Amino acid sequence: xxxxxxxxxxxxxxxxxxxxxxxxxxxxxxxxxxxxxxxxxxxxxxxxxxxxxxxxxxxxxxxxxxxxxxxxxxxxxxxxxxxxxxxxxxxxxxxxxxxxxxxxxxxxxxxxxxxxxxxxxxxxxxxxxxxxxxxxxxxxxxxxxxxxxxxxxxxxxx
Amino acid sequence: xxxxxxxxxxxxxxxxxxxxxxxxxxxxxxxxxxxxxxxxxxxxxxxxxxxxxxxxxxxxxxxxxxxxxxxxxxxxxxxxxxxxxxxxxxxxxxxxxxxxxxxxxxxxxxxxxxxxxxxxxxxxxxxxxxxxxxxxxxxxxxxxxxxxxxxxxxxxxxxxxxxxxxxxxxxxxxxxxxxx
Numbered sequence: 001x002x003x004x005x006x007x008x009x010x011x012x013x014x015x016x017x018x019x020x021x022x023x024x025x026x027x028x029x030x031x032x033x034x035x036x037x038x039x040x041x042x043x044x045x046x047x048x049x050x051x052x053x054x055x056x057x058x059x060x061x062x063x064x065x066x067x068x069x070x071x072x073x074x075x076x077x078x079x080x081x082x083x084x085x086x087x088x089x090x091x092x093x094x095x096x097x098x099x100x101x102x103x104x105x106x107x108x109x110x111x112x113x114x115x116x117x118x119x120x121x122x123x124x125x126x127x128x129x130x131x132x133x134x135x136x137x138x139x140x141x142x143x144x145x146x147x148x149x150x151x152x153x154x155x156x157x158x
Numbered sequence: 159x160x161x162x163x164x165x166x167x168x169x170x171x172x173x174x175x176x177x178x179x180x181x182x183x184x185x186x187x188x189x190x191x192x193x194x195x196x197x198x199x200x201x202x203x204x205x206x207x208x209x210x211x212x213x214x215x216x217x218x219x220x221x222x223x224x225x226x227x228x229x230x231x232x233x234x235x236x237x238x239x240x241x242x243x244x245x246x247x248x249x250x251x252x253x254x255x256x257x258x259x260x261x262x263x264x265x266x267x268x269x270x271x272x273x274x275x276x277x278x279x280x281x282x283x284x285x286x287x288x289x290x291x292x293x294x295x296x297x298x299x300x301x302x303x304x305x306x307x308x309x310x311x312x313x314x315x316x317x318x319x320x321x322x323x324x325x326x327x328x329x330x331x332x333x334x335x336x337x338x
Binding site: 130136 | 295
């Protein structure tokens with residue numbers, strides 16, 4: 001006996017005007033675009049709708065804006081749900097999801113490190129894959145690959 | 159030739175084991191005091207050092223698989239006196255076998271500094287030699303010689319165990335020529 005899949009949830013009623021767009025829920029999965037300012041409320045509502053497992057938090061640099069994507073899985077509904085939201089490129093900041101899904105901790109650290117998305121309220125926002133003090137965000141489109149001659153810059157961060 | 163040593167050098171081998179170490183110590187120290195870093199003593203230390211190279215037992219990436227295979231039954235690196243040790247305090251050889259990232263760079267330097275002198279470094283494989291295919295990547299050190307002095311470079315991606323053993327034999331040649 002399982003609950004209905006994600007496509008049967010009444011997302012517009014659940015999320016109100018935090019919901020920007022609801023893309024067609026094919027099969028058992030779906031994609032929601034929500035307003036970044038209401039992130040905490042959306043996270044809580046989605047969690048209470050049965051999506052208890054956060055698989056991935058990813059950041060994308062679209063040059064003119066940044067995007068954050070949350071991949072969720074519900075064991076009760078046996079379906080995936082993708083949340084996404086757009087952030088301005090000059091101040092990419094969103095509330096942390098760690099209060100709702102503790103597994104967001106390292107994913108958000110990586111997204112901050114790689115594409116410079118700041119997660120407000122994160123308990124431990126420091127480097128994950130690069131050494132402490134590394135001051136670049138290497139997966140931004142504006143990042144230039146280092147030539148070995150630029151080594152002097154990087155050695156200081158060791 | 160041992161000067162006024164308590165036990166003549168030539169008779170040391172005939173001593174019982176309990177007496178051997180103090181007698182050898184006294185004989186050697188009197189020889190060193192007499193001759194300094196002489197042409198006589200240095201080859202003995204070089205001979206001992208190059209026949210008992212103890213590499214640090216740590217692996218960074220896929221070259222570590224070849225490193226491990228070299229100590230298996232087929233290639234058996236221990237016949238050259240090469241025995242991997244788990245503590246840097248017991249090592250005189252660091253084989254950097256894999257991609258060195260900036261995250262691990264200062265740990266590598268710490269391990270190198272924990273090894274007692276004299277010590278040597280072998281850069282095994284293309285990544286350790288020059289960064290390999292990740293040379294311009296944001297996370298990879300383009301060659302471990304940017305961090306620690308390297309004595310022997312081994313090419314290959316990864317090098318076969320024969321190549322690793324050849325690198326160790328080249329290092330033994332270097333140690334044989336060591337003067338200071």
